[in-house]
Amino acid sequence: MAGLFRRMVSGLKSRRWLLIRRTLQILIVLAFVVDIPEVGRIAHGNLSSSLWFWNVPLTDPFVLLQSLLAGAPLAKTALIGAAIVAGFYAFFGGRIYCSWVCPINMLTDAAHWLRQKLKIKGNLTLSRELRSVLLVMALVLSVVTGTLAWEMINPITLFQRELMWTSAAGVTFLAALFLFDFLVSRRGWCGHLCPVGAFYKWLGRYGRLRITALKIDACSGCSDCIKVCPEPHVLAPLVAQKAMTVTDSDCTRCGACLDKCNSGALAMKLDMHRGVSFRGIPIVKS
């Protein structure tokens, strides 16, 4: 009994970050759909734009940017909402959105998990920069067509709409996305294609919440962290002992590396230092 309990505790502990962020992701999804008795609904709208706690407007800066490029006039509430969101991600790190907020992440993580479990080897290799290409395309297309180009397929808000008004077409698209990540391309969607991720990556380029090597000497160089990281290239300089922090803004701050590494070498820290890298080249530790 005690043994089982201890195993459970250590099991939970080794999935600490995963559990925390999954909880937050689920809470955010629920906040939009569940009516709490006496209180009501905490969030109204969807991830394009929402009203939290009956007062705080939040707007996705990427969606608003598309809208402005398509020719929309400026509107106060939307701009305030977008400024709050953009400010947060610019300071802490853009792709926090991917791991802690975006509901599609749960879908693609599940696909990846299943892929690992079933040991599926086949992989369509895509360029990680494809998402930036898609980002540019979405913005250019918004200008050219006068509509919000990415919102015509954006699975993030699609997911939220599907929760309320299930439609065969929407569910099929989400299923296709799942299968793509599961069978076709390893971390295909979030790691290679999604322009929303690319937008937040650029927005949070100088994000200050970083994976930091507290005790780099404790690192045995096993690269287990790289194996679990959804964006493995960001950890490479650190494991090769060329850098003290992960500065690549592809890092989604998911904490998978922290959950995996039991040497205590890594930590998630607010890092206000400048000059950990020079022109993108990480500086070798002393």
Next chain:
Amino acid sequence: MTKHTTAKELATVRPDVEEPMRRKVFKRVFRHMGVAVLGTVVAQAAIFSRPARAAKILRPPGALPEKEFDSTCIRCGLCVKDCPYDILKLASWADPAPLGTPFFVARQDPCRMCTDIPCVKACPTGALDPLLTDIRKADMGVAVLVDHENCLNYKGLTCSVCVRVCPIRGEAISLKPIQNERGLLQIPTVNPDKCTGCGTCEKHCVLSEAAIRVLPRELGLGVSGANAAGRGVW
């Protein structure tokens, strides 16, 4: 493939001018630009060939003209949530409207013309124009008595349900007598300047398919003036 070999040959012949790193970067950039240009052209064609919004798709009160609405609305659904009568829905792929935009279908659930217009107040972008403060000035469309064959009043009966349910009856819609071979008919007649297009009349028309329908203004009304093409025919 051919390019690759030439690059290799070049490198062996004149190794001093070869800059492999820079070359690689350029190649990558150009490849991505190619993908972007091709993708943009294809996607643009796809977007332009979208079917137009169906006539039964009506926008909430205060909505900007369709084209501006399409670029200004960010598909957030705040208007949907704040409608106390739950008439609005965000379009899914199955609906004949741009994905994610809010709409209602009069025959299913008409707009109740709330005097405080909560949907407009909820809109963060101005896609529902905040300058609309009097719901009677709203323009969601215009009611048109489209079927003169089956409308009961045209058959000489006095159904007049559409007139009686109109929230601004007497102004937006009223009975006008006309005399024809069937006798004196009381015809429901819409005043397009007063009709807000709320759809209550369409909703309540007693026929199994409504004889009176709310249409987007550009479909429901003609515009006076000369049609050059029309004159040229004979």
